[in-house]
Amino acid sequence: MSATQSHDTESHEDHHPTARDYVNIALVLALLTALEVSTYFFDFGPIAIPLLIVLMIIKFVMVANFFMHLKFDTKIYKQLLYTGLAFAVVLYTLTLIIFVFERAPSV
Amino acid sequence: MTADAQATTLGLDHRKLAMWTFLGSEFLFFGAFVAAYLLYVTTTAGGPGVEIFDIPFTSISSFVLLMSSLTMVLAHNAHRQGDLRRMRMWILATAGQGAVFLGGQVFEFTTFYNEGLVFTQSPFASSFYVLTGFHGVHVFVGILLLMSLYALSLTGKVKRDQDLKTEMIGLYWHFVDIIWVVIFAVVYLIPEIAVG
Numbered sequence: 537m538s539a540t541q542s543h544d545t546e547s548h549e550d551h552h553p554t555a556r557d558y559v560n561i562a563l564v565l566a567l568l569t570a571l572e573v574s575t576y577f578f579d580f581g582p583i584a585i586p587l588l589i590v591l592m593i594i595k596f597v598m599v600a601n602f603f604m605h606l607k608f609d610t611k612i613y614k615q616l617l618y619t620g621l622a623f624a625v626v627l628y629t630l631t632l633i634i635f636v637f638e639r640a641p642s643v
Numbered sequence: 644m645t646a647d648a649q650a651t652t653l654g655l656d657h658r659k660l661a662m663w664t665f666l667g668s669e670f671l672f673f674g675a676f677v678a679a680y681l682l683y684v685t686t687t688a689g690g691p692g693v694e695i696f697d698i699p700f701t702s703i704s705s706f707v708l709l710m711s712s713l714t715m716v717l718a719h720n721a722h723r724q725g726d727l728r729r730m731r732m733w734i735l736a737t738a739g740q741g742a743v744f745l746g747g748q749v750f751e752f753t754t755f756y757n758e759g760l761v762f763t764q765s766p767f768a769s770s771f772y773v774l775t776g777f778h779g780v781h782v783f784v785g786i787l788l789l790m791s792l793y794a795l796s797l798t799g800k801v802k803r804d805q806d807l808k809t810e811m812i813g814l815y816w817h818f819v820d821i822i823w824v825v826i827f828a829v830v831y832l833i834p835e836i837a838v839g
Contacts, residue, residue, distance in 0.1 A: 555720055562713035569709060572832060573702045584836050592828035595709075596821050603716045604817045605810075610655060613663045620667025624674030632678055 552608060561602045568595050662811050666818045673822055676774035677829060683766035684834050690764040693834040695755055704747040705827045708782075711740035712820040719813045722806040730809060731796055737816065738789040741782050748779045771830070778826060781819045788812045 553561070572591050575584045601607040606614045653660070684693065718733030752772070760768050792812055795801045801808055 552720070552723065555717055558713060558716050558720065562710060565709055565712075566706065569702070569706055572828065573698065575832060576698045576702075576835060585833055588828050588832050588836075592824055595824045599712060599817055599821045599824065603712050603820075604814055612653065612655065612660070616660075616663040616667040618667075620670040624670035627671070628674045628678035632682060635682055 552605070553602060558602070561598060565595055565598060656807060658811060659807065659814075662814050666814065669818065669822075673774070673777070673825075676770065676777060677825070680767075680770040680774050680830060683770045685838060686766040687768075688765035690768065691755070691758060691760045692767060693831075693838050695758055695760055696831055696835055697751070697754070698831060698835060700747070700751065701827065701831055704744050704751075705823060707740050707747070708744045708820055708823050711737045711744070712817050714740065715813045715816045719806065719809045722803075722809040725803040727796055727801075727803060731793055734789050734793045734796075734809075738786050738793070741786045741789070741816075745779060745782055745786070748775065748782075752776075774830065775826065778819070778822060781822070785812075785816050785819050788815065 568591050572588060575588055580587060600617065606617065714733045714736040718730050718737060721727075721729035721733060760771075762769055762772050789812060792801060792808060795808075
């Protein structure tokens with residue numbers, strides 16, 4: 537195999553969804569987005585923010601799993617992506633907690 | 644796999660491994676700006692706050708970007724099947740939707756500026772423009788990558804069996820999309836409900 541012909545190095549050919557699968561996934565994502573936007577037009581009460589967070593996570597995971605093929609690729613890629621995400625969430629959550637308790641500069 | 648110049652000791656293509664490592668590190672980049680925004684979301688210095696957002700308009704932009712992920716994955720799918728003509732069609736569709744999203748962002752920024760949300764107006768304004776602006780820069784870079792792929796494919800420099808090139812650009816594009824999924828919820832919708 538030449539240096540530029542490497543599409544079969546990880547042999548995940550058989551597991552890829554079809555074009556129809558991708559369209560179905562996009563339809564689900566569109567519906568979830570519509571549900572997200574509906575929280576702006578209708579009063580969902582105290583469940584609005586938890587609902588938005590859950591919908592955001594579902595959309596995130598769906599794009600990563602199906603469009604980025606994390607579900608079908610080697611686990612190392614998933615670990616790289618989610619390790620970066622975990623680092624960021626922990627680091628900036630702690631930073632925000634410290635800032636809130638220390639009182640951030642305000643104008 | 645034979646002695647492939649692109650393979651690593653993990654048996655994976657090192658370009659793809661590098662792309663995933665880069666994408667993982669990008670969370671730290673965007674995380675800093677999201678954290679700054681959340682910290683200053685109510686610090687408006689008497690200027691406009693989150694009530695300035697036009698949620699219906701941004702929802703359409705978000706929908707366009709989300710659907711560009713579909714056309715991107717269809718481009719990769721076509722390339723995997725060796726159909727370069729269809730791949731180029733989906734690449735153009737993806738770049739076009741990216742351009743629509745960017746146009747929407749330029750329109751949004753212009754409107755906000757005219758309504759008094761100037762970059763130096765307040766910590767809220769600065770953190771909003773920096774976060775969404777850097778995302779816009781990522782979209783712009785993505786469009787350049789897509790158009791480069793399109794041109795290289797037309798000139799025969801991207802061949803039927805080189806779908807990894809489309810996949811790599813696709814990974815970047817999908818990442819830009821999932822970052823917007825987070826921004827749309829955390830920057831626009833949640834503050835609009837919590838503060839607005």
